[in-house]
Amino acid sequence: xxxxxxxxxxxxxxxxxxxxxxxxxxxxxxxxxxxxxxxxxxxxxxxxxxxxxxxxxxxxxxxxxxxxxxxxxxxxxxxxxxxxxxxxxxxxxxxxxxxxxxxxxxxxxxxxxxxxxxxxxxxxxxxxxxxxxxxxxxxxxxxxxxxxxxxxxxxxxxxxxxxxxxxxxxxxxxxxxxxxxxxxxxxxxxxxxxxxxxxxxxxxxxxxxxxxxxxx
Amino acid sequence: xxxxxxxxxxxxxxxxxxxxxxxxxxxxxxxxxxxxxxxxxxxxxxxxxxxxxxxxxxxxxxxxxxxxxxxxxxxxxxxxxxxxxxxxxxxxxxxxxxxxxxxxxxxxxxxxxxxxxxxxxxxxxxxxxxxxxxxxxxxxxxxxxxxxxxxxxxxxxxxxxxxxxxxxxxxxxxxxxxxxxxxxxxxxxxxxxxxxxxxxxxxxxxxxxxxxxxxxxxxxxxxxxxxxxxxxxxxxxxxxxxxxxxxxxxxxxxxxxxxxxxxxxxxxxxxxxxxxxxxxxxxxxxxxxxxxxxxxxxxxxxxxxxxxxxxxxxxxxxxxxxxxxxxxxxxxxxxxxxxxxxxxxxxxxxxxxxxxxxxxxxxxxxxxxxxxxxxxxxxxxxxxxxxxxxxxxxxxxxxxxxxxxxxxxxxxxxxxxxxxxxxxxxxxxxxxxxxxxxxxxxxxxxxxxxxxxxxxxxxxxxxxxxxxxxxxxxxxxxxxxxxxxxxxxxxxxx
Numbered sequence: 001x002x003x004x005x006x007x008x009x010x011x012x013x014x015x016x017x018x019x020x021x022x023x024x025x026x027x028x029x030x031x032x033x034x035x036x037x038x039x040x041x042x043x044x045x046x047x048x049x050x051x052x053x054x055x056x057x058x059x060x061x062x063x064x065x066x067x068x069x070x071x072x073x074x075x076x077x078x079x080x081x082x083x084x085x086x087x088x089x090x091x092x093x094x095x096x097x098x099x100x101x102x103x104x105x106x107x108x109x110x111x112x113x114x115x116x117x118x119x120x121x122x123x124x125x126x127x128x129x130x131x132x133x134x135x136x137x138x139x140x141x142x143x144x145x146x147x148x149x150x151x152x153x154x155x156x157x158x159x160x161x162x163x164x165x166x167x168x169x170x171x172x173x174x175x176x177x178x179x180x181x182x183x184x185x186x187x188x189x190x191x192x193x194x195x196x197x198x199x200x201x202x203x204x205x206x207x208x209x210x211x212x213x214x215x216x
Numbered sequence: 217x218x219x220x221x222x223x224x225x226x227x228x229x230x231x232x233x234x235x236x237x238x239x240x241x242x243x244x245x246x247x248x249x250x251x252x253x254x255x256x257x258x259x260x261x262x263x264x265x266x267x268x269x270x271x272x273x274x275x276x277x278x279x280x281x282x283x284x285x286x287x288x289x290x291x292x293x294x295x296x297x298x299x300x301x302x303x304x305x306x307x308x309x310x311x312x313x314x315x316x317x318x319x320x321x322x323x324x325x326x327x328x329x330x331x332x333x334x335x336x337x338x339x340x341x342x343x344x345x346x347x348x349x350x351x352x353x354x355x356x357x358x359x360x361x362x363x364x365x366x367x368x369x370x371x372x373x374x375x376x377x378x379x380x381x382x383x384x385x386x387x388x389x390x391x392x393x394x395x396x397x398x399x400x401x402x403x404x405x406x407x408x409x410x411x412x413x414x415x416x417x418x419x420x421x422x423x424x425x426x427x428x429x430x431x432x433x434x435x436x437x438x439x440x441x442x443x444x445x446x447x448x449x450x451x452x453x454x455x456x457x458x459x460x461x462x463x464x465x466x467x468x469x470x471x472x473x474x475x476x477x478x479x480x481x482x483x484x485x486x487x488x489x490x491x492x493x494x495x496x497x498x499x500x501x502x503x504x505x506x507x508x509x510x511x512x513x514x515x516x517x518x519x520x521x522x523x524x525x526x527x528x529x530x531x532x533x534x535x536x537x538x539x540x541x542x543x544x545x546x547x548x549x550x551x552x553x554x555x556x557x558x559x560x561x562x563x564x565x566x567x568x569x570x571x572x573x574x575x576x577x578x579x580x581x582x583x584x585x586x587x588x589x590x591x592x593x594x595x596x597x598x599x600x601x602x603x604x605x606x607x608x609x610x611x612x613x614x615x616x617x618x619x620x621x622x623x624x625x626x627x628x629x630x631x632x633x634x635x636x637x638x639x640x641x642x643x644x645x646x647x648x649x650x651x652x653x654x655x656x657x658x659x660x661x662x663x664x665x666x667x668x669x670x671x672x673x674x675x676x677x678x679x680x681x682x683x684x685x686x687x688x689x690x691x692x693x694x695x696x697x698x699x700x701x702x703x704x705x706x707x708x709x710x
Contacts, residue, residue, distance in 0.1 A: 052368040063361035067382045076362070076378045080369030087374040131365070138367045 001026050001142075001170065002047050009042050016042045018194045024172065029165060031181035031202070032174040034191035034213050040174035043191065044144050047172060056138035056168075058145040062131035066120030069094075070111065070130050073119050074102045077137035105133045108163045110156060125152040132160055136167050143168040147176060154180075178207050221701035222635050226533075233530035236523040242587065245580030252578045259427025263435055271429075271436055274417040278403045279440070280463035281332075281413055283456055285339025286399035290392055292340060293347020300352035313345030314687035316651040317402045318569070319661070319680050321409050322668055327478045331467030335411040339402050343395065350391055351384075358384040389450070397444060401567040404437065408569065408654075412465050418570065422577065434566065441565045482673040489674075509675055514682045517653070517660035521686065524583050524659055525642075525649045528590035532645065533638045535595025536602060540630075541622060543603035546611070556603075563596035568648045572655055581656040589652075590645055598637045602630055639698050643691040650683045660686070 002024040009017040017039045024030055024047075032040045041060055048057050056077070064073045071094055078101075079087055090098055099115070106112040109129040114122060119130060128151040135143060143164055149157035157177070161184040165171060175181040181188060182202050190198030190213045198213065246252065265271065299305050321338035328334045362379040407415025414437060421429040481489060487505045491498030541547035542556025563571075568589050575585030606626055615625050653661025660683045667676035 056367065057365070059361070059365055061361055063359075063365040065362045065379055065382045066359070067386060068378070072378065072382075073362075076365070076370075077367055079371070079374040079378060080367050082374075084371045084373040084377075087371075088377060091377055134365065140367075 002050055002172075004046065007046060009039075009046060011042065016194050017046070020046075020196060022189070022196065022199075024170065026170050028170055028172075028187055029185040030172045030187045030189060031185040032172065032189050032191060033176070033178060033181055033210060036176070038191040038213075039194040040191055041146050044146050044172065044174055048144050051142060054140055055142040055144050056135040056140040058131055058135045058143070058148045060146040060150075060174075062127045064119040064122075064127055064130055064134075067118060069116045069118055070106065070122070070126075070133075071099060071102050071115045073130050074105060074133040074137050077134040078139070080138075102133075102137065105136050108136075109133055109160060125156065128152060129156070129160060132164065136163065139167075141169045143171050143173075145171070145173040147174055149180065150176065158183075178210050182207070222632055225697060225701055226635070229526070229533075230530055233526050236526045240523050240527060240583045240587075242584040243582050244584065245582060246578065249578050249580075255425070256427050256430070256574070256578070259429075260431045262428050263432040264426070264428035265432050267429060267432075270417065271433060274407075274412075274414050274433060275436055275440060276463050277465060278400060278407075278413040278437075280460040281335045281339065281406065281411070282396060282399035282403040283460035284332075284336045284464065285403065286343055286392070286396050287457055287460075288336060288340035289343030289395075289399075290347055292344030293351050294388075296344065296348035297351035297355060300348060305348070309345040309348040310688055310691075311345070311684055313342050313349070314647070314684035314691070315342060315680060316647050316661075316683075317342055318405065318409060318651050318654065319664065319683070321406050321411070322664070323677070323680070325409065326482065326668070326673055327475050328470050329468050329474065330410055331470055332464035333470065334467075335403070335406050335413070336464070338406060339399055343399065343402075346395070347392070351388055354384045354387045354391065355380060357387075393448065396448065397441060400437075400441060401565070405567050405569045408573070415570070419573070422573075434570075438562055438565050442561055478673065483677045485674045485678070486672075506678065509678060510682075513663045514660070514679055516658065517650075517663045517679070518682070518686060520583075520657070521646065521649050521653075521659040521683075524586055524590075524652075524657070525646045525690075527583070528587050528594070528645050528649060529638065529642055531587055531591035532594035532598065532641065533634070535591050536598035536634065536638070537627070539595055539599025540602040540606060541626075543600065544606045544626075546606060546621060546626065547618075560596045560600050560603075563592045564600060566593065568593045569651065569655075572652050572657075576655055583657060586649065586652045586655075586657050586659075590648060594641050594645055598634065598641060601637055602634055605633060606630060635701070636698060639694045642694045643687060646687055646690050650687075 002022070004020050004022045007017065007020045007022075008015065020043065022043075032043060034040055044057070048055055065076070072091065075090065075094075075098060078098075082090075089095065103112060103115065106115055109132060111126050111129050111133070114126055114130075119127060122130065128148070132145075132148050135145070135148075145164065148164065149160050152160065157180055161173075161180065164173075165184060171185070173181070173185065182205055186202050188198065188200055188202050188205055188210070189196060190210060192213050198210070200209075296305055296309055300309070317338050320341055321334060324334040324337050328337075358380055362383070363375060366375040366379050404414035404418075407413040407417065408419055410416065414433060418430060418433055421427075421433065485502050485505055487501035488494065488498055491501065539556075539560060543553055543560060545553065548556060571589035571593055572586050575588055579585050609626070609629055611621075611625060615621055650660040653659035653663065654665045656662065660679060664676050664679045664683070667673070667679060
């Protein structure tokens with residue numbers, strides 16, 4: 001469903017991605033690994049541009065509205081499902097129907113108790129999980145995540161990744177934690193200096209196989 | 217020795233002001249200025265609150281006009297802010313805010329008569345222009361990331377209300393509250409053209425020489441402004457807004473014939489009105505007419521306005537530099553600071569127009585009352601802002617004290633900020649200078665007022681347009697200078 005042929009991208013005149021050829025089939029769970037600056041975020045954004053209407057994106061920065069509650073921030077993920085007028089009503093006063101739809105999402109992510117807390121008052125990990133909640137609430141069949149668990153502990157990370165995998169047919173995640181990447185995906189793509197240097201099923205891979213990605 | 221841009225700019229402005237002083241009329245023309253001042257001073261220490269009903273009515277009306285005017289201005293400004301990227305909207309906003317509330321009031325008086333609508337629009341329209349600019353800046357500065365995270369397919373309106381507005385809302389709210397305080401002052405001076413707000417009662421009391429009533433009115437006004445934070449609660453605002461329109465009072469009925477006549481006849485330049493067809497002869501006569509007014513009135517008005525503005529600007533700066541230590545804990549103890557705060561609250565809460573009116577009664581018509589009034593008010597506004605800023609500067613424990621501290625440690629650190637504040641006030645001072653002409657000083661407002669007194673609205677509107685253009689020009693110059701010497705603060709919103 002995703003197809004890139006010799007794609008390149010540059011940012012401020014600097015080439016970030018070079019000659020990327022890549023295809024991802026529906027149902028695949030892919031991890032993008034590589035050191036920071038290798039081009040993972042740029043690649044994710046390229047892929048997102050291909051299927052904006054089908055894919056939910058978890059940006060690296062949570063990009064929450066600090067003055068709105070967690071509930072409203074997650075509800076933003078569902079804006080496209082309702083008429084603007086209804087959205088306005090819900091902004092002024094949360095509808096109980098919507099609250100009950102958002103609540104289970106937050107429960108899975110372990111932040112149900114924060115549902116009416118302004119996003120500006122959350123810790124880093126809670127903010128990140130709110131951003132994940134917003135993506136889950138979009139209810140798309142594809143999810144693109146840029147380091148979605150970088151700010152939470154391993155225990156929470158597993159819960160978050162399980163939730164992501166269960167809710168989406170196709171998943172592509174940029175990750176720096178190799179253990180988690182191997183455990184929760186079935187294909188690993190390694191990036192180095194803006195190029196794909198590794199593309200293998202996760203099952204046969206060991207952590208040491210990926211070490212070369214992080215060496216100069 | 218290499219001098220900084222800020223230093224050279226300051227010297228240049230001081231030089232210009234000194235040259236302006238040579239041409240300025242600053243004599244005291246009353247026979248015995250001390251006697252009137254003495255009577256006023258006596259009034260200040262013997263405020264008369266006996267006419268309580270009247271005083272309360274004046275204040276309630278002042279608050280009501282401020283509420284309705286600022287709220288309507290906020291709605292207009294918000295709507296304009298949404299389309300502010302559109303060139304004509306920006307020009308329109310710049311134009312309407314370049315015209316002083318009192319000029320708007322004088323115009324609307326001709327259209328709607330002495331009705332509440334006149335007062336409300338006189339505040340709402342220029343404030344709408346200001347709000348449009350500031351709101352659009354606030355919206356632009358809002359965190360852009362949440363907007364990018366809105367899912368594909370959500371409507372633009374939903375995205376705006378969920379991902380853009382909430383982040384900006386806090387700033388919009390606090391700026392609007394700050395503007396409400398200005399709105400109270402605007403509302404107060406609308407009384408000077410006959411609307412039932414504070415200025416009306418003030419002028420009446422003054423005319424009759426009831427100085428104790430004047431001071432009672434002013435004291436209540438200061439209390440009203442000083443206690444803003446206590447009674448202007450977010451939760452209560454809807455209640456106030458619902459109630460305010462009912463306290464505006466009633467005026468004569470608006471005559472539709474008047475409205476039509478104003479737009480179709482009164483403001484149409486005389487040569488065009490007189491001409492039977494719109495041919496070259498008529499256009500030529502129109503050009504003659506404009507040239508005539510420009511050379512015999514506008515030009516002199518512009519010269520006087522600029523002379524007064526430049527002197528008042530430098531005097532405001534000088535006073536601000538004297539005033540700011542008064543409220544800083546680096547320079548004064550609790551008692552001194554309390555006195556300093558009291559003095560600055562009084563001088564900055566009193567509109568320039570009222571101060572100028574007072575001094576004019578003492579000293580007679582010349583530029584002197586205007587200079588002192590503008591310098592006191594604006595000096596206090598800037599002094600207050602700088603004083604608060606000074607307390608936040610971290611100083612080393614062994615810093616010197618007193619004048620050495622002021623000259624070596626504090627002034628060099630705050631000077632850039634100070635100049636930025638001062639240049640922001642430049643346009644404000646010019647607006648006020650023009651309007652003070654209504655009091656008899658020969659600035660642009662004098663010619664506007666005379667034209668209205670002669671019922672020549674075409675001439676008045678032409679002069680007001682010139683005033684607005686002058687204001688826009690000074691604003692652009694101020695921005696260019698700030699950019700040149702790199703004063704990149706936005707103090708207006710503090």
